[in-house]
Amino acid sequence: MTRERLYIYDTTLRDGQQTQGVQFSTHEKVQIAQALDALGVDYIEGGWPGANPTDSAFFEAAPRMRAKLTAFGMTKRAGRSAANDEVLAAVLNAGTGTVCLVGKAHDFHVTDALGITLEENVENIRASIAHVVAQGREALFDAEHFFDGYRDNPDYALATCRAAIEAGARWVVLCDTNGGALPADVGRIVAEVIAAGIPGDRLGIHCHNDTENAVACSLAAIDAGVRQVQGTLNGLGERCGNANLTSLIPTLLLKEPYASRLETGVTLDALAGITRISRMLDDILNRVPMKQAAYVGASAFAHKAGLHASAILKNPSTYEHVPPERVGNERIIPMSNQAGQSNLRRRLADAGLEVERGDPALGRILERVKAREDAGYAYDSAQASFELLAREELGLMPDFFDVERYRVISERRRNARGNVVVESEAVVTVQLRDGTKRTGYFKNDHPQEAQDDGPVNALWQALKTDLGPYQAAIDDIRLTDYKVRITNGGTEAVTRVIIDFEDGQGRAWSTVGVSPNIVDASFEALNDAIRWKLVRDAAQAVAGTALGL
Template identity: 85%
Template sequence: MSRERLYLYDTTLRDGQQTQGVQFSTADKVQIAQALDRLGIDYIEGGWPGANPTDSAFFEAAPKTRAKMTAFGMTKRAGRSAENDDVLAAVMNAGTGTVCLVGKSHDYHVEAALGITLAENTENIRASIAHIVAQGREALFDAEHFFDGYKSNPEYALEACRAAFQAGARWVVLCDTNGGTLPDEIARIVSEVIAAGIPGDRLGIHTHNDTENAVAGTLAAVEAGARQVQGTLNGLGERCGNANLTSLIPTLLLKEPYASRFDTGVSHEALVGITRISRMLDDILNRVSLRQAPYVGASAFAHKAGLHASAILKNPDTYEHIEPELVGNERIIPMSNQAGQSNLRQRLGEAGLVVGKGDPALGRILERVKAREDAGYSYDSAQASFELLARDELGQLTEHFEVERYRVISERRRNAKGQIVVESEAVVTVQFRDGSKRTGYFKNEHPQDLHDDGPVNALWQALKADLGPFQSLIDEIKLRDFKVRITNGGTEAVTRVIIDFQDGQGRRWATVGVSPNIVDASFEALLDAIRWKLIRDLQP
């Protein structure tokens, strides 16, 4: 059987930007476009030129890409020609070789939203696509609300699509705009569209995730014959998001029947970078990556139960559907009170600590983990703190310094302008192994890593303000996430703080602190982060 070509169309920079709380800068969009191009995406939809200053600026600054940079807009308005529609002109003036226009294919939207006749809408579609083609551009037609329209009035939904196809559109994209069409319906309708005369190699699929079926619906359309796949990185998009390309692309390359039937522009070598690209996007958005995300999530290949870990050590495919390295991810054996010695030895090995099977230290470490978790600690996601605990029990923990004392003060007051301000300052005194001492001081006049004016940020800045010979190693640590949980209620409440860190080498690690006092719990986690960093960088 000859292999067929699937074309990947990314709309992160346009549809993804419609996510609540997401606003890309021009520089952000350039960075994302370059990453998409390296991955091997066929089409990059850069935005709607003329709709907002950022999108217009992006097309002026857009990098040269192998991928087809695509400008997005809408079909011409009724009562004017395509040549004299200023909105359509702005899209054409972006200068891209490919143009995608959205138009109505649901009779209800034509008559209720646009207030025009069905015939007028059909002519708007035909004339707009014909205008793009006449200018030597590749044309795409996004049939908005197509599946709802087809279920309501199949004759008109097909008429709208045929108008674009016959006018020369390279792709007619069937859009599940409201995200409510289920995969079996999508498969049936795509098959009927092909049977009605629009070939599958001219059809695209664009789904939304309002029923958690965007990826499944996209795959159903591919099975039915559609040959262009649209989506966004990390499933960004309006409301519940779009089809997630970070799930779709690995599925198409690695899972049957797709892997043996189709080629895409993404090579297996490039696929290794998809986890990094996914996390890069989250870093740009200043949000925490979803740990449970398929393929790319930090927990996608995490094995917590002792039985699972034991089997994984013998043969990873007992509990993994692919090798994590294929998508640039890694296997994790977390520690928790459910752990057995298989988990423990695997996790110790990953930290470079070789302990023989049956070593009494294994039992001591497990008992210590369980006792600490009874007290409120959680080592499931705080792997760095677990490693420090294990090293201590094994007699392999080097303490490069000790904290002698710390003090933190917060003050709420009005400033000279009558504004309420809250200021925090902190002092941390440390003693080194040679007996020397240094004191770090910070006042939150210039808050940094945590983007927070509070006492925890003040402590962090004071702690790393003056660590003598270790300063260059500590300066590159950045805080990526800060999570607080109350493990008990009432007057005996215990606070657990888990903090994620990253250094200049791209390494990420997490630590945990527990105390009735949230500041003290945070300080414990901060201190563990520095201790782990120094051990990893300085110990042979």
């Protein structure tokens, strides 16, 4: 069976940049474009040349790529020729082989927003597309507000599309600009457009997510026959965003009838990188990734309930619609107060701890997890702290050191230049298992120059300053994220701190601390991080000895 070609058009760098609070630098746009090209999308819309300096700079710096780099603009204005419209000229001057022009397909917008006649608007579309084609460029026409326009005046909405096709447009893109269309309406209208004589292999779909239906509407349009689909990474876009390509692309490659019927530029091998690309974008935006995101979210393959985990152990397909590795994600069996022994034994096995079914320690671990989560702990987000708890109950936790005391002081003052600075210092005293004591000290002597000059950083530096025989094992630990939550309010508020770490071996882990005092909660999580690292390194050393390494 021959599969039909479906073209994927990414507009993260243009429509995605219209997300509130999002502004890409030129370097970031290049980085995202390279990732999209490696993924295998067919078109990358880079922005609107001339609209802002960043977009113009991107087209000047844009790397060579397999995907078709596309400049976005608008059809010419009334009262001037396409050749003499400076806005259209700026788009063409970007030098891209593909140009997408947006124009009105809704009669209401033509008469009320543009203030021109319906005939003038159709002529503007025709002349603009013809001018782009005459320059040797591939032309696309974005039919703005098409579905609203078709509802109010189908003949006119179709007339705008026909004008673009007749002028040589490769694609006419039907846009649900307001995001209010529903899948059934999109499917029906697309079928009617094709029946009216515009071929499906000349049609694209561009949906917004204002009813949380952008992906569903896009699939409905594909079912009806369009052969280009537009969207953005992580669903960025105006208002509620655009169709989310990190959901849409895996669905097209892994779900029927699309997987067997359609071919895209994204291969199954490339699809395994989509989780990494999604998280790269969140890193660029300095945003916390949405855990519940389909396919790529950290919780997309997390199985918390005991019944689910028990079935997953027997056959992952019982509660997973696709294998996580197909999209570069991973399965997680978190620990929580809903956990049963199936979750627990699986999680212990992942940590290298094999415990027989029915071992009394399993019940003790579960009870302790439940009690501590009632007190505010969250072990499904802090697997390293859970492992330490389990080892203690199993009698497998080495006694590396005990923290005898710590002190942290923060001082807010003005320096010699009259600038306000906050200076922090900390002292941590530990007792090693041989009975000797070590004291670590840290003071930020130049707080105005430091980036991590708070009390938590001071404690972290003091704790890992002098741990004697363990020092070499902890020197490569790096704190990567710090999250604080208040688990209940009022005068009895409890603070939960979750901290993420990495080391030089590429390992990543998270720990949790809980206390009414935010500094103490942080210290608990910091202490757990070092203990976990020492446990893992000790286990590696034992394994290496056994193997004769």
